Amino acid sequence: MDNVFIPLRMLNEFxxxxxxxxxxxxxxxxxxxxxxxxxxxxxxxxxxxxxxxxEIEIGKTARSVTLYSEKYGISGKxxxxxxxxGSVSPVEYKSGNMGKDxxxxxxxxxxxxxxxxxxxxxxxxxxKGYVYYDRNRxxxxxxxxxxxxxxxxxxxxxxxxxxxxxxxxxxxxxxxxCIRCSLATICLPDETKYLSSGNFSDVRRLYPAxxxxxxxxxxxxxxxxxxxxxxxxxxxKETSSTANFMDISSLSVFGNVQITTQALHELIHRNxxxxxxxxxxxxxxxxxxxxxxxxxxxxxxYQTSIDIQKSLSISKSIVAGKIxxxxxxxxxxxxxxxxxxxxxxxxxxxxxxxxVTSQELLGIEGNAARIYFARFPTMLKQQFKYDFxxxxxxxxxxxxxxxxxxxxxxxxxxxxxxxxxxxxxxxxGFFHKMKYGKPSLALDLMEEYRSIVGDxxxxxxxxxxxxxxxxxxxxxxxxxxxxxxxxxxxQYYENRMDTLIRHPLFGYTTSYRRxxxxxxxxxxxxxxxxxxxxxxxxxx
Ligand code: SF4
Numbered sequence: 001m002d003n004v005f006i007p008l009r010m011l012n013e014f015x016x017x018x019x020x021x022x023x024x025x026x027x028x029x030x031x032x033x034x035x036x037x038x039x040x041x042x043x044x045x046x047x048x049x050x051x052x053x054x055e056i057e058i059g060k061t062a063r064s065v066t067l068y069s070e071k072y073g074i075s076g077k078x079x080x081x082x083x084x085x086g087s088v089s090p091v092e093y094k095s096g097n098m099g100k101d102x103x104x105x106x107x108x109x110x111x112x113x114x115x116x117x118x119x120x121x122x123x124x125x126x127x128k129g130y131v132y133y134d135r136n137r138x139x140x141x142x143x144x145x146x147x148x149x150x151x152x153x154x155x156x157x158x159x160x161x162x163x164x165x166x167x168x169x170x171x172x173x174x175x176x177x178c179i180r181c182s183l184a185t186i187c188l189p190d191e192t193k194y195l196s197s198g199n200f201s202d203v204r205r206l207y208p209a210x211x212x213x214x215x216x217x218x219x220x221x222x223x224x225x226x227x228x229x230x231x232x233x234x235x236x237k238e239t240s241s242t243a244n245f246m247d248i249s250s251l252s253v254f255g256n257v258q259i260t261t262q263a264l265h266e267l268i269h270r271n272x273x274x275x276x277x278x279x280x281x282x283x284x285x286x287x288x289x290x291x292x293x294x295x296x297x298x299x300x301x302y303q304t305s306i307d308i309q310k311s312l313s314i315s316k317s318i319v320a321g322k323i324x325x326x327x328x329x330x331x332x333x334x335x336x337x338x339x340x341x342x343x344x345x346x347x348x349x350x351x352x353x354x355x356v357t358s359q360e361l362l363g364i365e366g367n368a369a370r371i372y373f374a375r376f377p378t379m380l381k382q383q384f385k386y387d388f389x390x391x392x393x394x395x396x397x398x399x400x401x402x403x404x405x406x407x408x409x410x411x412x413x414x415x416x417x418x419x420x421x422x423x424x425x426x427x428x429g430f431f432h433k434m435k436y437g438k439p440s441l442a443l444d445l446m447e448e449y450r451s452i453v454g455d456x457x458x459x460x461x462x463x464x465x466x467x468x469x470x471x472x473x474x475x476x477x478x479x480x481x482x483x484x485x486x487x488x489x490x491q492y493y494e495n496r497m498d499t500l501i502r503h504p505l506f507g508y509t510t511s512y513r514r515x516x517x518x519x520x521x522x523x524x525x526x527x528x529x530x531x532x533x534x535x536x537x538x539x540x
Contacts (some may be wrong), residue, residue, distance in 0.1 A: 005068055005069075006075070006116050006156060006159050007074075007076060007077075008074060008075070008076035008077075008111050010025055010159055010495060011074070011111060011152075011156060011159055012108075014155065014158065014162065015106050015107045015111075015155060016107050016177060016181075017175075017295045017332060018162060018169040019169045019172070019179055021159070021169075021512060022162065023168070024183065024188060024352055025298075026162075026168075026294075027168075027423075032042060039114065042360070046315060050089055058283065060082075060083040061080060061081060061082055061083070062080070062081040063079070064077055064079065064168060065078045067118045067119065069118050071121055072121060072153065073160065073286065074118060075503055076114065076115055076118055077435070078092075078115050078118075079091060079093045081459065082130075085089050087124075087125045087127070088126045088127050088130045089237070090116065090119065090126070091129070091132055092108060092111055092115065092130070092131045092132065092145075093132050094131055095135070096133065097123075097133055097136055098138065098140060099124065100132070104131045104140050104142065105138065107146040108131045109131075109148075111143060112129040112130070112131055113129070113142065113148045113149060113249060113327065113525070114152050116128070116144050117143075117149060127143070128144060129141075130142065130454050135256070135379055135420050142362060143382050146182060147205035148496055149415075154356040162184055162198070168244070168528070170192075170196075171189030172192075172195070175189070177333045178190075178206055181205075181206070184206035184207065185206065185207040185517075186521065188518065188521055189206070190202070190203040190204050190506070191518065191522065191530060192522075192525055192530060193534070194532045195522065195525070195531040195535065196530060202284060204508070205508035205509070205510060206483075207510075207514065209508075209510050210500070210510075210514065211513060213249035214248070214252075215248075215250045215252060215414075216243055216251050217248055217252045217253075217254070217490055218253045218254070219255070219279075219483075219487070220237075220239075220257070221256045222236070222237060222257075223235060223236045223257050223258070224257075225251075225257065225258065225263050226260045226262065226263050227260065230243060230245055230246070231244055232263060232266075232267075233245075236509075245267075245270055246274065246451050247265060248267075248272050250272060250273045250274075250413075250414075250540040252274075252275040252276075252279070252280070252413065252415055253275070253276055253277065254279055255277070255279030264287065267287075267299055270286070271289050272473060273286050274286065274287040275413045275417070277291070277413075278498045279508070280481075281405070281409045281410075281486070282409060283409045283412050286417070286422050293314070297422075297527070298424065300439075300529075301424055301428055301524075301527050304527045305434070307441055311343070311358070311430040313533070314444075314526060314527075314534045315361055316352045316353065316355060317357060317433060318430070318444050318445075318502075318536060319352050319365045319447070319508070320353070320370075322327050322365065322368070322448055322450060322536075323345055323349045323352070323364075323365070323368040323372075324349055324536075324538045325448060325449075325450070325539060326372040326450045326455075327342055327346065327449045328451070328452070328540065329455055329459075329539070330345070330372060330379065334375055336377050338365070338375050338378055341371050342376070343372060345372065348367055348371075350365050350397075358363070358377050361431070365431075366412070368389065370524065373391045373452075375391055380400070380462040382462045391404065395478030396476070397477050397478060398479055399467075399471075399472045399479055400458065400462070401479070403481065405487065406481055406486065406489055407453075407454045407455075407457050407458055407493055410490065410493050411453060411454050412439060413515070415442045415449065415495065417446070418516045418519075419442060419445065421517060422517065422520040422523075422524050423514075424443040424523070424524055424527075426440075427439055427440055427441065429438060429441040429444040431444045431447070445516075448538065449512070451495055452512075453493075455495065456496060457489070457492050457493050457496050461489060461492050466488055466492060467481075467485055467489070471484075471485035477491050496512065497511065497513040498512075498513060499511060503515065504537070504538060504539060505535060515537050519536070522534065522535070
């Protein structure tokens, strides 16, 4: 790392927040915020156009000058240089407002001083710099002192140390910086603080309650998906439809649907995962771009998966969460005669805490599933020709099982996408053991969502008579959902995922879909040791 030049942009991010620096430059995470987009726009103008203001007396100027300093190990692209009387002054352009009392922000101050250091080391005479604030249309002069140079060099050393470090810095506490931070969704500062210290009461939701983009499904057999400008075009036999890429969060294709290479490239480029299903809803796999280049997280995941104690601890949380949510659904929708089953489930939840082997935990989970599914019919308000007796699949032998299998497939897909976005390997789990082709971690994270999303969708479809006996095809012993009815299932499932809930731990309002990525991120924090315990999403 010693021979690497530290770009001044890195210094800027480090001064703003060391954790942001880590996420961006060590973890390789990046996402745009209003500020970063505006920042790019302003810099583009500086690079290409005339000066943005007229009040500066300009002698000679140079734009976008890239300099290196071997002595200090830094490099930077300087927005604008003004030359006067044999001296040079850098002008750093900023898209936002200056500090409240008319001073530059710390980030801008250090960046400008570092530019002066660069210029001096490259043989230029330079003892001052400016920061221009686009929103105020004003610039602030910074006179360079030895003290400022010394503290800037010390910050540069800290940046180098952190680049070589192994631990992510803790989040800022209750900082207004987090509200404007482009990586707040990834960092989860308040949630992480709350779960690692347990005494941080006011958790702010620093991400939108719902997604701006939505999953897109293409199920028409023989359809072709192509690309034109910024739109995805789906051409069927008789119809065609379009969708803006920016409105799509994921694309799911079922059965015989073709995608052109151009469309696939654009989807990959925009980090929109493409999920492939069989016509009947079996989840085959996924195509994604280079979502996450952080190999270290995956190494930690693999180490955790073979660490018997840590893996067991996460598994206990997963199983307890699953049983708690099943019990809640049964309590809310079942009959009074389920009292014993509820008590038995409660006992099993408590047993998870004292289980000492994964085999024991597996037994608890199996017992809980047996008790829960034995009482599942008490939650149903519609009878079918072939009644639900117990959970079965491959193939399902009754309508309820056909619906459960289909909805669980959609859930696996969404959980898999969340894990990939976070940078985890969906195939290496903790509770579900590794088996070729089995997305063990996706199945782990899915456990807490099975009843509150999956089973709840099935109950809603049946109890509200959205799905009826005529929506199923019986063939031998197997039962499948009729093609048009699948549309209704997907629609109902998406509505459920979009439902806003009050987060049981953090107290803010958010959609189930959003919680899934948050849970995947919290799981990753538990894997890296930043938080001690994985806490699943459970409803009351
Ligand atoms: S959200 Fe806050 S703590 Fe997290 S990286 Fe951004 S500024 Fe730092």
